[in-house]
Amino acid sequence: MLSRLGLLLATLVFLTSCAMPPDSPHFQPSDSLPPYDQDSFDHYVRDTRAWIAENRVFLSDDHNLEIELNTPFELRPDKPAKRGILFVHGLGASPWYFSDIATAMADDGWLVRSILLPGHGTRPADLMLPDSEDWEKAVAHHANLLAAEVDELWLGGFSTGSNLVTSHALKDEYIAGLLLFSPGFYPDNDYLFLAPIISRLWNWVDIDDEDNIVTYQSLPTRGAALYYRSVSTVQKNLKAARFDKPVLITMSQHDSVLDPDATLDAFQTRFPNQQSRFVWYGEPPQDLDDPRVTVLASNLPHRRISTFSHMNVLFAPENFYYGEKGSHIIFENGQDGIALPDDTENLWFGAWGQIAAEKYHARLTWNPYFLELLDNIREVTGDS
Template structure:
């Protein structure tokens, strides 16, 4: 979603705002859906109906688009001791956690994945949400889940990682965190400008909306919401260590975040001996923390050069983003390189990955997905 947000902001300052086409996708809905229902079943039912009524559909399979953007719950066969609430990133959807959620439910977890207000319908709906909405929906559904389980965990991807970490600092019911590419330290020097920019210009970036699980376009309001989440989580991290178990994953070549700063933060701010940091890339120099696991992100036998911001979440078998999935993120910051006609000549990597005579699409699945599940079990199971 962000790709190179610093470049977009700089271009905006040097030029002018992006002007959207005359399309429902770039006009906000009349209002956001309610999210503080008395039970999760009602929340899912009402949110699904709201998405059906308000979504600017992209393709012909409307039911699939609704399904991939609706909050969901997966219950294990037996009563659950552990429960986890999962929170997606900016522009993404609850479905981003479907592979992890399914595996954890098979391990006996009660798993819920929520929809952040402003998502699931059209990019312009990010103009309607604020950080209070995001904080309130997490607090409400964390409380609902805590009633049903003995141990409450929170999980988040990217911006969702910021939000659940900040909530965990205030909620003693939270027993641990699973953080996938958490957006603590963005790779941009201009993010602080986004709240001011959002008062004057509506859009930072406008793209073709061809991905049914993710917004491709970014309103300035959305970038401002991300900035607020960064500011809050950084203040929390400075104020105190988080001493409960945490699993954190990071790609060395993440195009959105400063990976080395994330690793340093893990070592300094998350002291629990059970915590683990999974680093996808080359082993960092002078690393002597036994809690850090390094896995190579250069896998030429699978035409993978680097890992991306998002790929950790998805199993290779995923029907949409997987190794043989129906959607390929061809747009990857390589406009000067022709796209290969033969799929066998396509390589995969982080946004902006560039090598001579290789066209890189975005890597959208995790070759180490089975190992990731083992990492989760190691951290989150007694």
């Protein structure tokens, strides 16, 4: 009886956060998803671009830019590549999230591809269309396509994408290593396990203004359920096996959606390769005794940065959209009752929910240590 009562209470807590969508195309799904199993990456890119152009609910007058930033892409080095990496973005995000890292790796001689997970790139309601097999099969198909072109294949992922590529790598002996940015292995949410149940009863977890051309702001319960399934799968796989090849993991101590300590513990127990590295942004963890872990301070007052966010590690300070002088600032950052300053030069930056007296914190969306991150990648992949 107590366990049933607890489940009921948890369900009620979850439902209080749900919302009714306005009458807008953003919250009405497309008729279908595009295929992702084409026999060539070029064919896949063309088909996906056409589908985005036809189904996207545009947020600006620059439709070409919005299509470009949400379309899968490939970067080839000047010389034939022996090494390739496939990048997989996170929930609600886009292939463009890897553009800064992809450019640097292509310059280093890698063949780089970044795919679009089904349900992304158009409107939040399209996350109601895929199932977990669509995501898993898309990753597997494009890993196999890229493997046919290179001698050595790596996988990279952000957040949910990290869950997908890690689960694949634990089953595919061909994968040579992993680059994982804020991997979503361990969510800091006690009610996530309810998402698959709630998705059958209620359509939306969160409704927000759609003003970001590379990231959905709203989330259907179906999307939350898909993330939960990726969590359940990767946790099961990590319990059953270790990944003995090199891996880079980055994590903010102040990540607002994940459990950083659990992620660090998983690195130390499930990723034993001595070439692996864990980059921790924040204060040094207690009792840390692993030379593979690098600690970088995330409180940088001289740059008006208080903490690192879930997303900022991927982006160079020079990024045109999310960079230090970028065109898009995420002002809505969980700070009710704090006035937005008149001058954006007085903004501070941090993780979601960062609050400090007399400081307005927008989301930190760029990485002050981006060049160091590229060095970390080269060290782990053997390019240094």
